[in-house]
Amino acid sequence: xxxxxxxxxxxxSGEIPSASPLPALGWREWVALPDLGIDSIKAKVDTGAxxxxxxAYGIEPFERDGEHWVRFRVHPIQHDGYTxxxxxxxxxxxxxxxxxxxxxxxxxxxxxxxxxMGQTWPIELTLVRRDDMGFRMLLGREAVRGRFLxxxxxxxxxxxxxxxxxxxxxxxxxxxxxxxxxxxxxxxL
Numbered sequence: 001x002x003x004x005x006x007x008x009x010x011x012x013s014g015e016i017p018s019a020s021p022l023p024a025l026g027w028r029e030w031v032a033l034p035d036l037g038i039d040s041i042k043a044k045v046d047t048g049a050x051x052x053x054x055x056a057y058g059i060e061p062f063e064r065d066g067e068h069w070v071r072f073r074v075h076p077i078q079h080d081g082y083t084x085x086x087x088x089x090x091x092x093x094x095x096x097x098x099x100x101x102x103x104x105x106x107x108x109x110x111x112x113x114x115x116x117m118g119q120t121w122p123i124e125l126t127l128v129r130r131d132d133m134g135f136r137m138l139l140g141r142e143a144v145r146g147r148f149l150x151x152x153x154x155x156x157x158x159x160x161x162x163x164x165x166x167x168x169x170x171x172x173x174x175x176x177x178x179x180x181x182x183x184x185x186x187x188x189l
Contacts, residue, residue: 038076042078049100054137056073070090109125
């Protein structure tokens, strides 16, 4: 008779098998890209994508002292087209990448550090215009392989980003006067 014990039972969402020393990530996480000057950016953890990608615009490869570099801009905050980070970094290579829709594009690839759950390590990051996508960054399977398990039932397992409090605008109201009385159109003078 084959009986499952507690140790061999499949884990429920959010639980990690006790034999696994790897921490669990959710399907979306806040990460940092310290080499690029990005303290926090919301990333979709996408095990279907081999390489990680970053929403960038104004992507311009150039040469500096005989080396290949790339300059670009990033809007790290979703739905915020004002906050911009300008970046210049060495270019690792340019390669053809096929998107989930099957469309191939020639992309710049950089090597940069990512920070998540107290760990910092280098990842390859393709630069692509992701205006129509919901996330500014995709964290692909090569970036998380051997470091984390991915639990699609979790969200922000590493914690939520601290939001800055917005200042409330004060609305000035005209002072009420004692002599002011509402009148109706039926009153006669």
